[in-house]
Amino acid sequence: MLSQPYQDNIETLLNKIEEAEMIIVGGAAGMSAAAGYNWYRDDANFRAHFNAFAEEYGIDSIFGGFYYRFRTEEERWAYLATLINYVAEAPIGQPYKDLYQLLQGKDYYIITTNQDTQFLQVFPEDKVSAIQGDWTYIQCSQPCHDGIYPYAEQAKELCAHIEGTRIPSHMVPHCPVCGGPMELWVRSFVFLEGRKYRSEKNKYREVILKSKNKKVLFLELGVGQMTPMFIKEPFWNMTYTWPDAYYITINPNDALLPKELEGKGLAIHEDIARILKDALNEKAKIAQ
Numbered sequence: 560m561l562s563q564p565y566q567d568n569i570e571t572l573l574n575k576i577e578e579a580e581m582i583i584v585g586g587a588a589g590m591s592a593a594a595g596y597n598w599y600r601d602d603a604n605f606r607a608h609f610n611a612f613a614e615e616y617g618i619d620s621i622f623g624g625f626y627y628r629f630r631t632e633e634e635r636w637a638y639l640a641t642l643i644n645y646v647a648e649a650p651i652g653q654p655y656k657d658l659y660q661l662l663q664g665k666d667y668y669i670i671t672t673n674q675d676t677q678f679l680q681v682f683p684e685d686k687v688s689a690i691q692g693d694w695t696y697i698q699c700s701q702p703c704h705d706g707i708y709p710y711a712e713q714a715k716e717l718c719a720h721i722e723g724t725r726i727p728s729h730m731v732p733h734c735p736v737c738g739g740p741m742e743l744w745v746r747s748f749v750f751l752e753g754r755k756y757r758s759e760k761n762k763y764r765e766v767i768l769k770s771k772n773k774k775v776l777f778l779e780l781g782v783g784q785m786t787p788m789f790i791k792e793p794f795w796n797m798t799y800t801w802p803d804a805y806y807i808t809i810n811p812n813d814a815l816l817p818k819e820l821e822g823k824g825l826a827i828h829e830d831i832a833r834i835l836k837d838a839l840n841e842k843a844k845i846a847q
Contacts, residue, residue, distance in 0.1 A: 589781020
């Protein structure tokens with residue numbers, strides 16, 4: 560049986576979803592962690608896919624491998640190909656499926672700093688802005704031109720030719736324009752903020768402009784304190800200034816509610832997967 564405070568949180572979440580004319584979801588790494596995909600830990604999932612690199616280089620997480628300074632491009636692209644292939648083939652996490660069901664029949668939009676494509680595998684592309692890039696695309700490292708390239712199929716082919724922790728030299732990708740090195744199209748010192756990036760930002764900006772006079776629910780899922788400027792702080796500011804806005808954050812560790820938003824927000828310090836599943840079950844009971 561659910562405790563009363565926990566049950567109250569579920570009821571508030573469902574009520575605010577039902578009342579909202581627009582739901583703006585902000586999803587970050589905690590959402591994927593709730594689905595079993597943790598980018599910062601040396602866990603069983605990491606070892607199942609990246610064990611050769613962990614043993615050879617002492618890498619202790621997926622992100623640790625991304626930022627590791629490999630000796631050669633052949634080693635580095637063996638790791639990056641493994642990462643791209645892992646992302647492309649990872650099953651959709653249950654929290655994403657549950658969120659999709661909770662939002663059915665509502666007007667909503669999703670902004671995410673995640674680069675693992677989980678949101679885009681569940682929700683329509685025109686409902687999602689991925690503002691930190693996408694692990695399955697590559698770009699010129701310069702960048703010498705405004706172009707990004709899907710690379711999931713090529714990465715799969717590279718993985719089939721990994722020997723130990725290397726790929727053959729001739730398989731290392733090079734820019735089709737300048738011939739220079741390629742990089743993953745994700746937030747970094749060389750992240751290409753070109754047409755695709757501007758498109759993602761513009762989609763979100765249009766939603767914000769159309770929503771400011773509506774009854775809006777800002778639903779923050781798994782946003783930590785590493786990059787609060789992308790989701791958390793804008794959600795706080797809009798909730799504070801928009802008269803009919805309400806803010807709910809769900810995060811077992813970083814659910815923060817500023818005192819200025821007391822009465823206009825709720826911080827739920829619980830596992831995201833559990834909350835979404837219980838909310839969906841409660842919604843089904845109400846509908847019976």
